[in-house]
Amino acid sequence: MELGIAILLVIGLAVFTITPLLAPEGSAEDALPIDVTPLTDLKRRRMVVYENLKDLEFEYEAGKVAKDDYQSLRENHLAEAAQLMLASQEQEEITENDLLIEKQVAERRAQRKSKRPDPFVCPECEFENPLSVKYCGNCGKELPQRSRKK
Amino acid sequence: MNQVGAVGLIAALVFAVYGMITGAAAGKLRSPRMLKSAQRAVLGFFAMTTLAVVSLEYLVLTNNFHSAYVAEYSSRALPVLYKIPVLWAGQQGSLLFWTWLLSIYVAAAVLLNRKKNRQLMPYIIAISMGVGTFFSMVTFSVANPFNELNLASASGVTPYAPPDGNGLNPALQFHSMVAHPPMLYLGYVGMAIPFAFAMSALMTRQLGDNWIRVTRRWVMVPWMFLGIGIVLGGQWAYHVLGWGGYWAWDPVENASLLPWLAGTAFLHSVMIQEKRGMLKVWNMVLVILTFFLSIFGTFLTRSGIISSVHAFAKSDIGPWFSVFLAIIAAFSLTVLFLRLDFLKSENRLDSIASRESGFLFNNWILLAAVLAVLWGTIFPVISKAIENVTVTVGPPFFNKVMIPIGLLLLFLTGAGPMLAWRKTSFQSIKRNFTFPLIFAAVVGGVIFYAGVHRLYTWMSLFLCAFVAASIVAEFYKGARTRMKSSKENFFAALYNLTMRNTRRYGGYVVHFGIVLLFVGFAGQAFRYETQGLMGPGDLLRAKNYLFRCEGISTGQKANYQYETVDLSVTKDGHALTVMHPERRFYMAEQQPISHIALRSNLAQDLYVVTEGTDPNSGKAIIHVIINPLVQWVWIGGMVILLGTILALIPSSIERQMGKLHKDQEEAVAAHHVG
Numbered sequence: 001m002e003l004g005i006a007i008l009l010v011i012g013l014a015v016f017t018i019t020p021l022l023a024p025e026g027s028a029e030d031a032l033p034i035d036v037t038p039l040t041d042l043k044r045r046r047m048v049v050y051e052n053l054k055d056l057e058f059e060y061e062a063g064k065v066a067k068d069d070y071q072s073l074r075e076n077h078l079a080e081a082a083q084l085m086l087a088s089q090e091q092e093e094i095t096e097n098d099l100l101i102e103k104q105v106a107e108r109r110a111q112r113k114s115k116r117p118d119p120f121v122c123p124e125c126e127f128e129n130p131l132s133v134k135y136c137g138n139c140g141k142e143l144p145q146r147s148r149k150k
Numbered sequence: 151m152n153q154v155g156a157v158g159l160i161a162a163l164v165f166a167v168y169g170m171i172t173g174a175a176a177g178k179l180r181s182p183r184m185l186k187s188a189q190r191a192v193l194g195f196f197a198m199t200t201l202a203v204v205s206l207e208y209l210v211l212t213n214n215f216h217s218a219y220v221a222e223y224s225s226r227a228l229p230v231l232y233k234i235p236v237l238w239a240g241q242q243g244s245l246l247f248w249t250w251l252l253s254i255y256v257a258a259a260v261l262l263n264r265k266k267n268r269q270l271m272p273y274i275i276a277i278s279m280g281v282g283t284f285f286s287m288v289t290f291s292v293a294n295p296f297n298e299l300n301l302a303s304a305s306g307v308t309p310y311a312p313p314d315g316n317g318l319n320p321a322l323q324f325h326s327m328v329a330h331p332p333m334l335y336l337g338y339v340g341m342a343i344p345f346a347f348a349m350s351a352l353m354t355r356q357l358g359d360n361w362i363r364v365t366r367r368w369v370m371v372p373w374m375f376l377g378i379g380i381v382l383g384g385q386w387a388y389h390v391l392g393w394g395g396y397w398a399w400d401p402v403e404n405a406s407l408l409p410w411l412a413g414t415a416f417l418h419s420v421m422i423q424e425k426r427g428m429l430k431v432w433n434m435v436l437v438i439l440t441f442f443l444s445i446f447g448t449f450l451t452r453s454g455i456i457s458s459v460h461a462f463a464k465s466d467i468g469p470w471f472s473v474f475l476a477i478i479a480a481f482s483l484t485v486l487f488l489r490l491d492f493l494k495s496e497n498r499l500d501s502i503a504s505r506e507s508g509f510l511f512n513n514w515i516l517l518a519a520v521l522a523v524l525w526g527t528i529f530p531v532i533s534k535a536i537e538n539v540t541v542t543v544g545p546p547f548f549n550k551v552m553i554p555i556g557l558l559l560l561f562l563t564g565a566g567p568m569l570a571w572r573k574t575s576f577q578s579i580k581r582n583f584t585f586p587l588i589f590a591a592v593v594g595g596v597i598f599y600a601g602v603h604r605l606y607t608w609m610s611l612f613l614c615a616f617v618a619a620s621i622v623a624e625f626y627k628g629a630r631t632r633m634k635s636s637k638e639n640f641f642a643a644l645y646n647l648t649m650r651n652t653r654r655y656g657g658y659v660v661h662f663g664i665v666l667l668f669v670g671f672a673g674q675a676f677r678y679e680t681q682g683l684m685g686p687g688d689l690l691r692a693k694n695y696l697f698r699c700e701g702i703s704t705g706q707k708a709n710y711q712y713e714t715v716d717l718s719v720t721k722d723g724h725a726l727t728v729m730h731p732e733r734r735f736y737m738a739e740q741q742p743i744s745h746i747a748l749r750s751n752l753a754q755d756l757y758v759v760t761e762g763t764d765p766n767s768g769k770a771i772i773h774v775i776i777n778p779l780v781q782w783v784w785i786g787g788m789v790i791l792l793g794t795i796l797a798l799i800p801s802s803i804e805r806q807m808g809k810l811h812k813d814q815e816e817a818v819a820a821h822h823v824g
Contacts, residue, residue: 006154013194020186062627066577
């Protein structure tokens with residue numbers, strides 16, 4: 001009795017485990033999303049420098065750090081922050097450009113698709129007929145019925 | 151239920167192997183479908199090990215002595231509270247327990263990272279399930295707790311169940327022993343997760359600071375459990391072994407200290423990587439070392455290659471573990487070597503007088519401690535291999551080496567946090583060190599005047615004062631600064647200061663706990679002991695205490711017979727208390743054990759043991775130990791635990807980073823939809 005339940009449980013879990021592999025391609029995103037994008041990484045590093053700066057100021061106010069140390073360390077931190085900010089701006093531009101390019105590519109694809117509706121394409125020579133015709137303007141073959149509709 | 155457990159064990163092994171392969175494939179092919187399947191395999195692994203553990207506990211609780219394991223480690227008279235630890239009392243059960251805890255950790259890692267770290271997860275699953283495969287394989291093939299007892303006769307094999315079991319080792323029938331092994335194991339096992347994170351970061355080349363920020367918590371939690379386990383082990387030794395101490399440099403004790411020391415080094419050096427982008431290779435080495443030492447610790451505890459008071463197991467799992475340790479070392483070091491180019495330091499050490507170099511010294515000294523303890527622990531094996539003579543190095547070696555190391559570490563505990571990042575001028579050093587040094591000098595003078603003349607003891611207490619003063623100064627200065635800038639009252643400022651940077655101030659609380667531990671350790675120098683034979687009416691003097699034997703009573707409980715000595719105690723002539731040390735004889739196990747009588751306060755413990763009856767005089771052998779400051783060791787342990795919990799609460803920068811991640815996820819999701 002207990003053994004039967006245990007075996008059923010094992011089978012159930014095995015099915016549960018294997019199911020994701022049986023799902024059709026493309027049902028999930030097609031690649032694993034990136035953990036930390038370069039931009040987020042730069043932002044995080046900048047955050048760390050700001051935090052270091054805040055700590056330094058706090059320690060200076062608390063009297064832990066001498067004035068000379070404070071000033072030179074502060075300059076170091078600020079230079080580091082500026083460098084990171086520049087890098088993130090560049091990265092942001094890259095990201096924006098990437099997005100722009102991707103958008104344009106998508107638009108062009110859409111345009112080409114709208115320009116080239118299937119019904120006008122000859123299945124034989126792949127010529128794009130400008131109108132719904134009975135025979136292909138390029139090779140003269142008869143177009144299938146479905147292609148001529150619309 | 152034996153068969154159900156066996157089914158669980160086999161299925162767990164299958165799920166582990168499947169998870170390992172699918173995880174690796176998901177990482178290689180970057181396939182979300184495979185990752186999902188691997189994640190489900192982890193849950194399957196958890197469910198199946200749980201089934202095996204529940205089956206074994208069921209067999210124990212129902213006194214099913216047909217099970218070889220139950221017959222070996224349990225008995226009918228064993229109280230229910232002590233039937234639970236039967237699970238980890240023997241080799242087979244404890245390996246199953248190890249595997250189960252691993253399955254809990256991996257399932258938690260999978261569930262907590264459902265939507266995060268998706269690139270790292272496939273290899274994390276592959277590596278941790280690789281470890282799971284090893285442990286379930288060993289449990290299944292060489293240490294199976296579900297073997298049954300059978301009688302072979304001419305007519306064939308017939309099932310056999312003895313009327314009662316052998317019972318649990320009486321030394322393990324003690325309350326802190328119920329919690330000590332699980333805590334220690336949670337510590338050992340948990341180190342598999344940071345190791346998996348590190349390996350996955352290396353394999354996916356995602357070596358920014360993400361993995362290290364995520365991993366810190368996964369190190370801290372097992373580090374905390376390991377610490378609790380070590381302290382509970384000390385309490386057990388103190389209360390049960392009857393020699394009045396809590397640490398004997400026993401190989402198995404050392405085995406638990408090794409990963410704790412390596413983990414401590416990691417928790418410190420990780421800060422340098424987060425703040426300054428340095429020591430990236432070193433941190434990898436420390437994560438690998440910590441995990442390696444955890445497995446090594448399990449191996450020492452379980453293989454019986456070195457004799458110890460914990461001689462629970464002499465077995466044939468040694469070769470399995472040796473091969474596994476070799477695989478871990480070869481695999482991790484190869485992956486590390488192949489990715490060295492990605493682990494270049496972003497900054498350089500600016501000055502010797504800086505927080506970074508303080509951490510670096512701390513790391514070197516902790517590593518020296520690891521090497522010293524490791525050397526002393528495995529010396530019997532080395533000497534046997536080289537000269538064919540087993541030479542054991544005892545407490546004198548460890549004390550000689552570890553006391554100076556411990557004192558240096560204690561000094562750095564105070565000095566390190568007072569140094570600024572990057573560089574500290576002499577002026578700053580003067581400003582920060584003056585108050586703690588003056589305070590320590592005053593305390594040092596007072597204790598010298600009070601009679602503390604031994605160098606190490608004096609230095610220990612002097613440094614304790616120095617570190618305590620530096621910590622108090624940190625909190626005080628911080629709170630004062632907040633009071634000025636935020637117009638808060640002192641307590642609100644103290645609270646907000648701590649909560650803004652829980653990690654730093656939690657760390658200071660842990661340091662304070664370490665100070666208390668050292669106060670307790672220093673007390674050992676003033677230990678006093680005496681021994682005498684006592685019958686009714688006999689007297690025994692120990693310093694200013696006088697013990698009088700009022701009588702000896704005997705009797706029997708469910709699973710043991712006892713002989714209790716009633717002692718009235720007077721201090722400086724005034725009646726103080728009555729103590730009842732006891733000698734027990736556990737019947738099922740046929741073993742005697744002493745049950746100590748203890749009277750504790752913050753200044754000292756009065757520790758009384760009866761070691762049975764002297765055969766010549768028929769009197770009780772009474773051993774009295776006056777143990778100063780022992781309570782501070784346990785209090786220190788508690789404070790360390792509290793500090794660790796505090797440091798686990800997310801501080802403001804971690805919350806900001808969490809938000810940044812959420813924004814990124816939303817942006818990525820929106821991009822996908824768009």
